[in-house]
Structure formats: structure tokens, C-alpha cells
Amino acid sequence: MSVSPTRRALVIGASRGLGLVLAGELAARGWGVVATARRDDGALRAAADASGGRLEVELLEMTSAGELAALRERLTGRRLDLLFVNAAIDRGDLPIDEVPTEVFTEVMVTNALSPLRALEALRVLVAPGGTVAVMSSEQGSVSLNTEGGYELYKASKAALNQLMRSYATRHGDDGHTKLLIDPGHNRTRLGGPDAPLDPRESIPAVVDVLEARAGDPGLQFLDRHGDRVPW
Known part of the structure; x- marks a missing residue:
């Protein structure tokens, strides 16, 4: 007999890398997880099939406002204990004056x-x-x-942090814990093969932080150890 999970999470951007490991780690801890990807195939689908119903896949192009609204409608009636957005791209190591305008726009829109x-x-x-x-x-x-x-990557993440600060100010009375998470430099497609961290080791620490900080007021920028990252 299946047991209904007592905690539920939505992980945006879980087709690979950190998001995939995050969704799997939450499910392994007994969370009910909805995880999004642009296509319903690959490693996330395999993880969902092996999860005993704890992990579901929803299709989403996160840069589409219409698809976000449609996902919200599909999930209406569900109560989430955690909404986690994981998304980032990198378009190379160029000085900012050499970055094409369309590349700057793509990275800023996504990140x-x-x-x-x-x-x-x-x-x-x-x-x-x-x-x-x-x-x-x-x-x-x-x-x-x-x-x-x-x-450009640094600027996009600084912009993300500033926008999250504005979000936290605007929604300061909603009772939600608000977190920016620095997972460290991990061996992913984005982080590269020579990165020092394995997501299978760093992401469980991230989940420890998410669980430990649940219920804390305000916005915090934390690393995978739960230590504050300076703005």
C-alpha cells in the first residue's frame, strides 16, 4: 500500500544536472515531487518510473509565461511545502564588451x-x-x-539575487521562507568535468539546508553548508 507523502515539492528545471539530483534526493527522503522538464524523456522520466509514484514529470518551457500559467492551472488544488527553481545557462567566457546583444539577452532572460x-x-x-x-x-x-x-554569467546571477531581494521585499508578509542557494562548483554540463564537487554529494547537503531552514523568516543567501554567502 502506498503512503501519501507528508511534504510536497515542485522542482522547476530538473531534466539533468543539479535539478535532476535534487528531485531524486527529495523523493528518496519521502517527499512527493513534481519535477519539470522541456521533454518527457531521458533521465528524469527514468527516475520518475523508478520512484514508486513519489516523483512526477510535468512539461514546461520556463521562459514561456503561457506555459507557467498552464502549469499553475494543472497543479491547482495542490499545496506545496517547497517551490524550487533551478535554471541557468552559460554562453562562454567573453569580456562583456564582446558579448553579442542576443546572447546577453538570452542569458539574462534564462538566469x-x-x-x-x-x-x-x-x-x-x-x-x-x-x-x-x-x-x-x-x-x-x-x-x-x-x-x-x-x-556575463556572474552578472546574470547577481541580477537574479537582486530580483529575489525585490521579490522578498514585495512579498515580505506572505509567511514563506525565501532562499537563494549556492550549491558550490559541481561537475555538471554547466560546471564542467573538472569541477571539484559531485552533485550526488553536494545536493543532499542542499536538501539538509532546505529542510533545516523551513519556517525561517525573510530572505537568506546560503551555501550548501547553511552558511551565509555575502551579497
Whole structure:
């Protein structure tokens, strides 16, 4: 007999990498998880098929406001304890003056604008006392930007952090915990094969932080150990 999960999560952007491992880790801990991907195939579908019903797949192009609204309608009536948005692209290590305008726009729309659109569209599903969280990066810290390189990616994550700060100010009385998470430099398609961290080791620590901080007021920018990352 299946047991109904006591905690429910929606993970946006879980087709691969950190999002895929995050969805799987939550399901392994007994959460009921809805995870989104642009296509219903690949590793996420395989994880869902093996999850015993704890992990479901929904199709979503996160940059589409229409698809976000349609997902909200499909999930109407569900109460979420966690809404987690994971999305980022990188288009190379160019000085900012050499970045084509269309590339700048693509990265900013994907890494900064779309995560906040997703939160605004889906926050109504989050229960009182629930958590809304976004995958950020230490690279988005202005005060820690003391080495060269990856200027556009850093700028997009700093913009994400600033927009999340505005979101937290606008919705300061909604009772939701609000988190920006720095998972560290992981071996993913984005992080590269030489990154020092394995997502299978770092993401369980991230979930520990999500569970430990549930119910905390205000916005916090934290790393995978639960330590504050400077803005």
C-alpha cells in the first residue's frame, strides 16, 4: 500500500544536472515531487518510473509565461511545502564588451528574469509556512567577485539575487521562507568535468539546508553548508 507523502515539492528545471539530483534526493527522503522538464524523456522520466509514484514529470518551457500559467492551472488544488527553481545557462567566457546583444539577452532572460517569473506564477501553490527557493551561485556575489572571467554569467546571477531581494521585499508578509542557494562548483554540463564537487554529494547537503531552514523568516543567501554567502 502506498503512503501519501507528508511534504510536497515542485522542482522547476530538473531534466539533468543539479535539478535532476535534487528531485531524486527529495523523493528518496519521502517527499512527493513534481519535477519539470522541456521533454518527457531521458533521465528524469527514468527516475520518475523508478520512484514508486513519489516523483512526477510535468512539461514546461520556463521562459514561456503561457506555459507557467498552464502549469499553475494543472497543479491547482495542490499545496506545496517547497517551490524550487533551478535554471541557468552559460554562453562562454567573453569580456562583456564582446558579448553579442542576443546572447546577453538570452542569458539574462534564462538566469534572472525567468526564475522570478516562475516564482510569481507559482507562489500561490505554496502553503503558509512553505519555502520558495532559487538556485543561485557564489558567482553572483558582488563582494566576492575578485577574480576575472565569466562576466556575463556572474552578472546574470547577481541580477537574479537582486530580483529575489525585490521579490522578498514585495512579498515580505506572505509567511514563506525565501532562499537563494549556492550549491558550490559541481561537475555538471554547466560546471564542467573538472569541477571539484559531485552533485550526488553536494545536493543532499542542499536538501539538509532546505529542510533545516523551513519556517525561517525573510530572505537568506546560503551555501550548501547553511552558511551565509555575502551579497
